[in-house]
Amino acid sequence: EDQVTQSPEALRLQEGESSSLNCSYTVSGLRGLFWYRQDPGKGPEFLFTLYSAGEEKEKERLKATLTKKESFLHITAPKPEDSATYLCAVQVDNNDMRFGAGTRLTVKP
């Protein structure tokens, strides 16, 4: 069965303290892996799409990477406004989208 697991569930960082979030997946026929950011009471905000192992994408303090079994979202020198829940999702062969449970990130000033 297709599964997406995100770790850790929650992460507390000091401002400027870099770290990484993990998304591991077990799916048949990966068509794409997506990262979203969700703030409380709002819909997810699209961040990145990765399609093949070895691919990397960057946006401001965020960098997403993809291997054959997992993806990492690296956060460099985070700021308090980066506090949010980060969701990973995979799209499989039948176009079904499977989301992980998310990592709740808190960045303290």
Added chain:
Amino acid sequence: KAGVTQTPRYLIKTRGQQVTLSCSPISGHRSVSWYQQTPGQGLQFLFEYFSETQRNKGNFPGRFSGRQFSNSRSEMNVSTLELGDSALYLCASSAQGAGTEAFFGQGTRLTVV
């Protein structure tokens, strides 16, 4: 460019009733996907419509149904509501299809009492 609009934002219904939620996608987007988000199950895919046709469906009972109109606006209907249907219902629009650079609305918070 206007974003994805979902109406209503909040809804309270009684068990056994039915409900219809609406989603207006970004202009020019032909794909609309619906998701249910709960604290226990997270985000779960309901179905996707593309050019008025249901292209894909998640693992939800037949009480959950949807449709898409020629202007790409979509509605989701839930019949015979159960307490467990209480959730945030999100729709996402994209130009290409489910997942590819999808933009989410703010969601409709449904509470079933």
